[in-house]
Amino acid sequence: MASIVQFENVGLRYGTGAETLSDLSFSLAPGAFYFLTGPSGAGKTSLLRLLYLAQRPSRGLIRLFGEDIVTLPRHGLPALRRRIGVVFQDFRLVPHLSAFDNIALPLRVAGAAERDIIAPVSEMLDWVGLADRARARPATLSGGEQQRVAIARAVIARPEMLVADEPTGNVDADMANRLMHLFEALNRLGTTVVVATHDVQLLSRVSAAQIMRLERGTLNDPTGALRFPPRASA
DSSP states (O other): OOOSEEEEEEEEEOTTSOEEEEEEEEEEOTTOEEEEEOOTTSSHHHHHHHHTTSSOOSEEEEEETTEETTTSOGGGHHHHHTTEEEEOTTOOOOTTSOHHHHHHHHHHHTTOOGGGTHHHHHHHHHHTTOGGGTTOOGGGSOHHHHHHHHHHHHHTTOOSEEEEESTTTTSOHHHHHHHHHHHHHHHHTTOEEEEEOSOGGGGGTOTTOEEEEEETTEESOTTSOBOOOOOOOO
8 A cells, every 4th residue: 555544635624614624635654653743723633533534524535544535435434443543632531441441442342352352451551550550440540641541542452543632741751752652662563653742842752753734724835745755863
């Protein structure tokens, strides 16, 4: 597959207002790492919503895993969504499930046997520093702990693409570094990673990452043909 994502002249409008995103044309390569940056209100979250199929564009073409999602029947969307891990800015944990069961959810949805769930979920809890909080429900967790559970849930099934909206916004610097190492490890296994962030310090932590910058709903390439060549290592 030449690209895992392809946008051609994509626009997004909510209601009858002005377009939130305009004339986006770009492709994302399989196994690449991208940072999505830009000021507040630039449209980063809206672009992520298009990537993880929470929103369809108002115009233009989007291909994801080779499928045209604009014309794809609604019943075909769940299968594509299962190939994507998502870290939401507001976490979206299931309130009545423990941290363990929230993280295990993608594996159970995929049909994994219970005997095959315990070890990877326990390992992930340990990685994000929550081994002693496995049975805690979201309401008893701090914001940073909920963020770590949300990230663990997003990566547990080794998705083909990971989309993360401000994934380090509620954790300290040491945990932010640890989480970025987790994203890098997943990326090395072949997952395409897209991280939206305001934290400019993150941009230097992944030497192979490519940077996409949104300004007022458009990417900062007037040719509309962004391919984001890798940045030089520091």
